[in-house]
Amino acid sequence: MPTSHKTPDSTILPRHGPKLSADKREKEELVTDFFGAGNQFDVLAGMHPQGKRLSELVDKVLDKIQGGPEERILSEVQVHWKEIANNDESILKLRAVRLVRGTMTIEVPDATLLYVFQQPRLKNLLLERIGEFSQGEVRQLRIVVKGR
Secondary structure: OOOEEEOOOOOEEEOOOOOOOHHHHHHHHHHHHHHOOOOHHHHHHHHOOOOOOHHHHHHHHHHHHHOHHHHHHHHHHHHOHHHHHOOOHHHHOOEEEEEEOOEEEEEEOOHHHHHHHHOHHHHHHHHHHHHHHOOOOOOEEEEEEOOO
8 A cells, every 4th residue: 555745735646656664754854854855755765875876876787797997907918928028038937816906916936036126127117017017907917936
């Protein structure tokens, strides 16, 4: 059985939709008392979350399925690693394994390469190449030995 509400001219209109819970009914009555019978609907409408565009919702679902923008950037870097390495044999031995908040983790096969790529000149060169490829999304590198 639908509930009803009064309009400013005292006509009773049927309420559409499900019956209000006691909590929601109490809130509606408080708003009506405070703002007056003619204004409560605008106030109540403003309390509800605004609708979202379908494209926003689809993008959100795709990000969850595909792992989000960081996962896409990481997979693109992994796929194009040879281009990033630019025929540099030592860089080809490295592997991008994770990207979190702009910091990419790169695995090296042994401690010697870890030492080499910790040097600012090589680390900056690698960061510059990855940064260009990722259009600035990768801002820092974290270099670790494989398995860590």
